[in-house]
Amino acid sequence: MSATTAPAQQGIYHKAGSLRSERRWALWTAYLSLIVSAIIMLAPPVYMLLTSLKTSAEVADQSGSPWWVSNPTLENYWALLGNRMFIDFFLNSAKVTIAVVALTMVISVLAAFALGRMRFWGSQALATGVFLTYLVPDTLLFIPLYQIVGGLGLLDNAWGLVLVYPTLTVPFCTWIMIGYFASIPKELDEAALIDGANWMQMLWKIFIPVALPGIIAATIFAFTVSWAAFVYPTAFITTPSEMPMTIGVVSQLIRGDTFAWGQLMAGALLAALPPVVIYAFLMDYYIAGLTAGATKG
Amino acid sequence: MADGGAATLPRMDAPGGASLKRFARRRSTIAFLMTLPLIAVIGGLVVWPAGYAIHLATLNRRMTSFIGLGNFEILLESETFRMVIFQSVFFAITAVILKAAIGFWLAHMLHHIPANGQRKWRGMLLVPWVIPPALSTLGWWWMFEPTYSSINWILNIFAIPSVPWLGEPWWARISVIIVNVWYGAPFFMIMYLAALKSVPEQLYEAAAIDGATSWQRLRYVTLPMMRNIISITVLFSLIVTFANYDIVRVLTNGGPRDLTHVFASYAFQVGILAGNIPRGAAVSLFMFPILAIIAFFVLRGVNRRNKEEA
C-alpha cells in the first residue's frame, strides 16, 4: 500500500514545487513589468517637473544631462503666480468647472432617478438615447456649436463654455446614476411610498444618501472632464482673459524662441494640479466613477 | 445598464387599485418633468447641432447657397483628405490595439502581486490618465523637441542615433500613437483589473487542479469571463481615439505635410482656421458612419449580455 502511494505523493509534491517556482517567476515578471511601466508612465510628468525647476539659461544649456537640475529654482512658479493672466486662467477654469459640475449633477440626478426608478412612456428609449449621446464626440459637434454659440454672442466668453460643456458630462453622469439608482433595493421606495412620502422627498431623503458613492464618482467625473476640456475652448475662446487653464497654458505660455520652457512646464503642472489632488485623495471614488459604466453596463 | 435599471421597474406597482393608478399617472408626469432638463441638453446641444452640421455641410464656403453633396465630393477627391481618412483609421486602430494589449498585460501583472501592494502600483500607473491630455502632451512635445530632446539624449547614451520624432512622417505618426497609448493604457488597465477581480477564484483553482497551464487558464478562463468588458472598452476607446484632437493639435498640428492629421484636427484646420465652415462640418461628419457602426455593436453587446444574465 505504502509502496504504491509513495510515487504518487512524489508526483504531487513535484507538481506543487513547480507550481511554486512558477508562481515565483510570475511574481518576478509582474514586478519587473510594473517597474518598467511605472518608469515610462511617470517619466513625462517627472521631466516636466524637472524642467519647471530650471532657469531659462539652464534649459538652453546643452552640456549637462537634461534629466538633472543643477540649480533648482522656484522662479518659474513665482513668475506664474504673479502673472495676472495666469491667475485669470485659473479663475476661469474654476468658474466654468464649478458651474458645469453643479448643472450636470442637478440635471443628471433628477433624470437618472426618473429613468431608473419611475417608468414612464418612452423612458426606455430615452435611457438608450442617453447612452448613444455619450458616443457622440465633441469633435463632431464643435463646428455647428461654433455657429450656434456665435449666434448667441457667446463666442469668446467663458459662460459660453458653461453652455456647451454639459454635452460632455451629462450623458455619462446620467448613465452612471441610472445604474446606481437601479441597484438600490425596490423595497426602499415601496416603504417610503407607504409612509406617504412624495417622489422628491424620496429622492432627497432616501436615494441620494444611499447613492452617495455614485454621486461622488459622477461629480469627480464631471469635474475632471470640464477641467480638462480642450476642443471647445480652443474653438470658442480666443481672448486670454476668458481662457480656461488648458487652452490658456497651451496657447499663451508658448513663447516661440525665448526658452520659456521652464515656465510652460510649471504652468502645465499647476493646471494639472486640481485633478491630481482630487485623484490623490479620492482615488477609489475616482476609479469607481471610471469603471462604473463598463462594469455595470 | 440602462436596461438593467428599467428591468427592476415593472413589478413596482403590481398591487392594483384606483388610487395607485392615479398615482402612476401623476408619477409619469413628474418623471417626465424631471427628465426635461436632460432632454433639453440632449436635444439642444447634441441632436440639433448634429442636424445643423448636416445642413451646414451642404452650403458653399460663404454659406450663401446650397451645393448639396458638393463638399463631400470635393473632399473625397482630395488626396489630402483621403490621406486624413487613412491616418485616422491607422491611428485609431493601432493605438487601441496597443492600449488594450498593454492595459491587459498590466492588469494581469497587477492582479498577480499581493493585494496590499496593488493600491500603490495602481495609483502610480494611473497618473497619465489623470493629467489633462493637452497638458501632458506639452511635456511629451518638449521631450520630442529636435534640438533638446531628452529621449534622444537617453538613446544616445546607448549609442542609438537621435530619432527625428516629429520631423519624419512615420516617426511623427508613431509619436502621436505613443502619446495616445501612454495616456490611454492606464484606463484599459483599470477596467480589466476590475473585471479580473470579478472572475471567481474557484474557476482558477479548478483549472489548476485539472493541470491547466497559465496560458490555458488565460485562454479558457480569463478571456471568456472578460469578453464583454474587453469588447465594450475597445469600442468606447475606438470612438474616443477616432475623435481625438488635443494630442495632434499640441504635438504636430497635423504636420509634417498634413500626414498626422486626423478627422478632428483637419476639420479644425479647414473649418475654423481657414474659415471654410461648411467644408469643416463635412469633414467631421465623416466620423459619423464609423461611430454609428460602433454604437450598433456596443448596443448589441449590451443587450445580448443582459439577456444572458436574465
Add this chain to the structure above:
Amino acid sequence: MSKHGITRRKVLRNGAGVMAATAVGAPMVHAQGTSGSLRFAFWDHWVPGGNDALKELAQRFGEQNRINMTVDFINTTGNQLQLTIAAQAQSRSGHDGISLLPWDPGTYADQLEPCDDVMQRLSAKYGPVNPVAEFLAKRGGHWRGVPATAGTQAKPACVRFDLMKQHAGIDVREMWPAANRAGPGADRWTWDTFLTAAEACHKAGVPFGLPMGQFTDAVDWVGAVFLGYGARVTDERGNPTIRNNAELRQAIDYLVRLSRFLPNDVWAWDDASNNRALISGRSALIFNPPSAWAVAKRDAPQVAENCWTIPMPAGPKGRFLAYLPYVTGIWSFGRNKTAAKAFLEFITQRENAELCVNKSQGYDIPPFLSMSDFKAWETEGPPVGTIFNYPLKAHHQATYSIAFSPAPPELAQQMYLQALNTKVVARIAQGGESVESALGWLEREINNMRRGG
C-alpha cells in the same frame, strides 16, 4: 517726443492722432463712442519688450483723448491670432481693431471698415507705402486697414559670420558691410552660391536652419525662392499655371537639392524652431527677422555677437526679400470706429513708428518707404551694424515679396495657410514622389480650393 503728457492742442498741431480731429477733435470721438473705450488686439511681439511701444502709445492716446484703451497681444504660435480673427469675423464681435495677417484684409474685406481717409492723409505726409503692403491691404480699390509698423518684418538671412567664414569661406561682413554700398562679392550672393555654402555648413555640422513646415517662416522664404526663379503657381485670377512651367520646375528642383543639406526634421519645424537652431549655436544661417538675434543677446550672448544680417540671395529673375506685413484692420461692426481710426493714424506717425522700431530692437519695419532711415538699424548691436542690412536698402537691388502673389486673396489665403509651396517640395524631397506627381497634386489641390467657393 517729450515724456510728459502732450496737450491735445499740441497733438492737433502735430497733425498726430485725432486728426479727423482738425474739426472735431477728441471730444467728438468721446461723444460718439458708446463708452469712450477702445479695444485693440495686436500681434504679440517676439522681441523681448517689443510690445512696450504699443502699450505706451495706447496709454498716451487714451490719456490725450480721454478714451479707455485696452490693448491685448495675441501670438501666432499655434495660429492663435488667425483663430481670433476668424472667430471675431464669425461672431461679429470682439475687438475694435485687430492685427491682420498678410492675406486677411482681402479675405475679410467686407467686414472691415475702409480706411481710405486715414491712408490718404498719411500718404500725403510720408509718401508711398511699400508696394507689397499696399497690394495686400487694398481690396476693391479701398484700403481695408492701415499697414502696421509693429510686427511687420522681413526675413533676410541672419548669418553666423564666424561659421560661414570658417566652413564656407564667405565673409558676409565684407560682402554686406554696415554701409550703403555692396561689398566685394555681393554680386555673387546667389542661390547657387547659397547652395554650396549650405553643403559646406551641413558637412561641418552646423546646417542652415531653414524650416520647411507649414508656418509663415517656411512659407515666406520658400515663396521668395519661387519668385527669384520667376515661379508662379497661379495667375492673377487664380488659374493654376503649373503645367509646362519651366521656372516652377527649376525652383522646385533647386529647393529639393537644397533640402538635402538641411537638418532632417525641418519638415516639422515651426516659426520658433529656426530661432532655437540659431540660438543654440547649432546652425550657421536662418532666414528670420532679428528676434532670434535679440533673444540670443539675452540668453546666449556669445552667439549674438557673431550674427550678421544680410539680404536674401538672388535668383535668375532677381533678388526677392520675404516680407510679412501686418495690417491693422477696424471691424465694421465695431462701435467706436472714428476713434479707432484716429488711434491707427496716431501710431503710424513717424516718431511713433520710430518708437516701435526702437523698442523692438530694429525688428519692426514701417510701411512707409520714407521711414527706412531710422538710426536704430545702424546703432543696434553687438556687433554694431549687425542689422544695418535688415530693411531693404537701395544697394541690395532687391524687391519685397510675399508668397503666392499675385493670386486673388481668398485663394492665396488658403494656399498660404495650407503651405502649398513647402508641401510640394516636401512631397518630392521627403516623400520620394516624382516631380510630375507632386505637381499634379499641387494643381488638384489648388483646383479643390477654388471649388465650392
